[in-house]
Amino acid sequence: MNHRAIISGTGHYTPEHVLTNADLERMIDTSDEWIVTRTGIHERRIRSKDEATSDFIVAAARCALEQAGKTTAEIDAIIVGTVTPDYKLPSTASVVQRKLDIPKAAIVDIAAACAGFIYGLAMGQSFVESGMYRNVLVAGAETLSSITNYQDRNTCVLFGDGCGCAVVTRGENGEKENGTGILAAHISGDGRLGDLLNMPIGGSKVPLTPENYEQRGHLLHMDGREVFKYAVREMADSCVQAMEKAGVGIEDIDMIIPHQANIRIIEALVKKLKANRDKVFINIQNYGNTSAASVPIALDEARRAGKVTKGMTVLMTAFGGGFTWGSAVVRF
Numbered sequence: 001m002n003h004r005a006i007i008s009g010t011g012h013y014t015p016e017h018v019l020t021n022a023d024l025e026r027m028i029d030t031s032d033e034w035i036v037t038r039t040g041i042h043e044r045r046i047r048s049k050d051e052a053t054s055d056f057i058v059a060a061a062r063c064a065l066e067q068a069g070k071t072t073a074e075i076d077a078i079i080v081g082t083v084t085p086d087y088k089l090p091s092t093a094s095v096v097q098r099k100l101d102i103p104k105a106a107i108v109d110i111a112a113a114c115a116g117f118i119y120g121l122a123m124g125q126s127f128v129e130s131g132m133y134r135n136v137l138v139a140g141a142e143t144l145s146s147i148t149n150y151q152d153r154n155t156c157v158l159f160g161d162g163c164g165c166a167v168v169t170r171g172e173n174g175e176k177e178n179g180t181g182i183l184a185a186h187i188s189g190d191g192r193l194g195d196l197l198n199m200p201i202g203g204s205k206v207p208l209t210p211e212n213y214e215q216r217g218h219l220l221h222m223d224g225r226e227v228f229k230y231a232v233r234e235m236a237d238s239c240v241q242a243m244e245k246a247g248v249g250i251e252d253i254d255m256i257i258p259h260q261a262n263i264r265i266i267e268a269l270v271k272k273l274k275a276n277r278d279k280v281f282i283n284i285q286n287y288g289n290t291s292a293a294s295v296p297i298a299l300d301e302a303r304r305a306g307k308v309t310k311g312m313t314v315l316m317t318a319f320g321g322g323f324t325w326g327s328a329v330v331r332f
Contacts, residue, residue, distance in 0.1 A: 003128070003129065003131075003170045003171055003172070004129065004170075004171045004180070004181035004182070005124065005125040005128040005129050005168050005169070005170065005171070005181055005182045006168070006169055006170075006171045006180060006181040006182065007166050007167070007168060007169075007181075007182065007330055007332070008067075008068035008069070008070065008135075008167050008168075008169040009063075009064040009065060009066070009067035009068025009069070009070065009166070009167040010063075010064050010067060010164070010165065010166050010167075010296065010299055010300040010303055011059075011060045011061065011062065011063025011064035011065075011066070011067060011164070011165050011300055012060050012063070012162065012163060012164040012165070012293075012296060012297040012300040012301065013056050013057075013059035013060040013063070013162065013163050014045040014056075014160075014161070014162040014163075014287060014290075014297065015045045015046060015047045015048060015051060015056075015161055015162070016045075016048070017045065017046045017047070017048060018043050018044075018045060018046075019043060019044050019045070019046045019160070020042070020043045021035045021036065021041070021042060021043065021157070024156070024157055027150060027156075028150070028151070028153045028156065029153055030153050030157060035157045038262075038264070039157060039158060039262050039263060039264075039284070039288075040262065040263025040264075040266075040282075040284050040285055041157065041158065041263075041284055041285060041288045041289075042285045042286070043285075043286060043287075043288070044159065044160025044161075044286075044287055044288030044290075045160050045161055045162055045287055045290075046145045046160065046161055047143050047145055047146075047161045051143070051161075052086045052095075052143065053082055053084050053085060053086055053092050053141045053142065053143050053163070054086050054092050054095040054096050054099060054141075055099075056141045056143070056161070056162060056163035056293075057080060057092070057096045057139045057141045057163050057165065058096060058099045058100060059163070060139065060141070060163040060164055060165040060296075060300075061096070061100060061137055061139065061165045062100075063165070063300075064137070064165040064166060064167050064300075065137075065167060067167075068135075068167040068169065070135055070167055070169070072100045072101060072102045073102070074134070074135050075100075075102050075105050075135050075136070075137050075167075076105055076106065076127075076132075076133035076134055076135055076136060077105055077106035077107070077108075077124070077127055077133050077135075077136045077137070078093045078096055078097055078102065078105050078106070078107050078108070078136075078137045078139070079093065079108055079110065079120040079123055079124055079136060079137070079138045079139070080092045080093040080096065080108070080109045080110065080116075080120070080139045080140075080141060081109075081110045081112055081115075081116020081117045081119060081120045081138075081139065081140045081141070081292035082109060082110075082111070082116060082139075082140070082141050082142055082291075082292055083111055083113050083116070083142065083147075083291065083292070083321070084141075084142045084143045084144060084146055084147060084291075085109060091107060091108065091109040092109050092141070093107035093108055093109050094107045096139070106133070108123075110123070112187075112189075112292070112320060112322060112324040112326075113197070113291055113292065113320030113321035113322055113324055114259050114261065114289070114291045114292060114294060114318050114319060114320025114321070114324075115187070115189075115259075115292070115318040115319060115320040115322070115324040115325050115326045116140050116291070116292030116320070116324075117138065117139075117140030117164065117166075117292050117293070117294075117295050117296045117318065118185065118187060118295065118316060118317070118318050118325075118326035118327065118328055119187050119324065119326055120138040120139070120140065121138055121166065121168065121182065121185060121316075121328050122185035122186075122187050122326065122328065123136075123138075124136035124138045124166075124168035125168060125182045125185055127168075128168055128169065128170045129170075133170075134169065134170045135167060135168070135169050135170070136167070136168040136169075137165060137166075137167055137168075138165065138166045138167075138168055138296075139163060139164070139165045139296070140163065140164050140165075140291075140292035140293045140294070140295065140296045140297075141162070141163035141164075141292060141293050142161060142162065142163070142290055142291040142292055142293050143161045144159035144160060144161055144220070144289070144290065144291055145159065145160070145161050147199060147218070147219050147220050148219060148220055149216050149219040149220060149221075151216070152219075154222075154224060155220055155221075155222050155224075157288075158261075158262070158288055158289045159220070159288055159289050159290070159291070160287045160288035160289065160290050161290065161293075162287060162290040162293040162297050163293045163296075163297070164293050164294075164295065164296020164297040164298075164299065164300055165296060165300075166296055166299070168182070180311075180331045180332065181330070181331060182328060182329075182330050183245075183246035183247070183248070183313075183329045183330065183331055184242050184243075184245035184246035184328070184329050185242060185245075185326065185327070185328040185329075186238050186241040186242040186245065186326055186327050186328075187238075187324070187325070187326035188234070188238065188324075188325055188326065189322050189323055189324040189325065190230075190234075190322075190323045191322060191323075193226075193230065193322075193323045194321070194322055194323065196222070196223045196226045196227055196230075196323070197220075197221070197222045197223070197227055197320070197321035197322075197323070198220075198221055198321060199217065199218055199219065199220060199221065200217045200221065201215060201217030201218045202217070202218040228262070228264070228265055228268075230319070230323060231259075231261065231265050231269075231319040231325075232265055232268045232269050232272060233272075234319055234323070234325040235258065235259070235269055235317045235318070235319045235325055235327070236269055236272040236273055238317055238325050238326055238327040239269075239273055239315060239317050239327045240273075241327070242315070242317075242327035242328060242329050243315065243327075243329055245329075246329035248313060248329060250273055250274060250275050252313055253275070253279065253313055253314070253315045253329075254279065254308075254312040254313050254314065255279055255280075255281055255302060255307065255308050255312060255313075255314045255315070256270070256273075256275055256279055256280045256281070256314075256315045256316075256317075257280075257281045257295055257298045257299050257302060257314060257315070257316045257317075258270075258280065258295075258316075258317050258318070259289075259294050259295055259317065259318035259319055259320070260282065260283060260284035260287065260288075260289060260290070260294045260295075260297075260298060261284075261289045261294070261319070262284070262289070263282070263284060266280065266282060266284070269317075281298050281301075281302045281307060281308075282298075283297070283298050283301055291320060292318075292320070294318065295316050295317075295318050299314070299316065302314075303332075308332060309332070310332055311331070311332065312331070312332055313329065313330070313331045313332075314329070314330050314331075314332065315327065315328075315329055316328045316329075316330070
């Protein structure tokens, strides 16, 4: 088979409301200097009260479809990476399907946290290259403000809301021969470390009750120091594995788009990969950590700003709760 999965279009959406470091100074015991020094974040976007994760996806998907030159009727599957679904049931992908009027498409949510988009991209690639589907909509979307503990000064400064989408399409013009498309993806995880980044209350194990609500276990909890250590190591290893599968080296990468979790994590990753800092796309200062939305928002911004153009090879990587991690090498 001569077909290869390509990213034919991207799009993103972020809410209008901006939560600045100055705003947080009025809410908790923190300062702009403390936040910027430790995270690199200046502001983040927060949903309005009537916005849900599916609304973000619909807006971003329309942009991605327009760029791809595809109609909703051509989409065969919808993959949504999110840990903040509209509902526990039905899936957010099914809500998006209804809102976009895409009947009969396969629909699935992935709870891989910050690595959700990379997981979805790998699945979309497999769907397309196996011949199962021709066009797959992959979304990474979060309303993290709905699960953030704004009494925890160590975590509430980190998170924001948003969505990024990509249309993964079966190439028709010899992409496999000329070397464009999704060259390789690598995904992995380690469930033994799940307690380091979790929400212990609210599932079937410990349902949320009026009695345990005040424990705030239904909101995000993170051991930042341990997450930092594992994130750098596993993302770097995943990048190497993806590049090896793609048959490229770090010197062949034109742009690195890492998960925008923390500027210190990004800098440590770049150092570990021995990469050129000038080739790293960073927008964490504007959005904070948007989990599964982080990489696709950055990818779309980089493309629309002309920083990722035709013929360039891009390395994307992310690490999230679970623990989950993954990387992808794409030549546009």
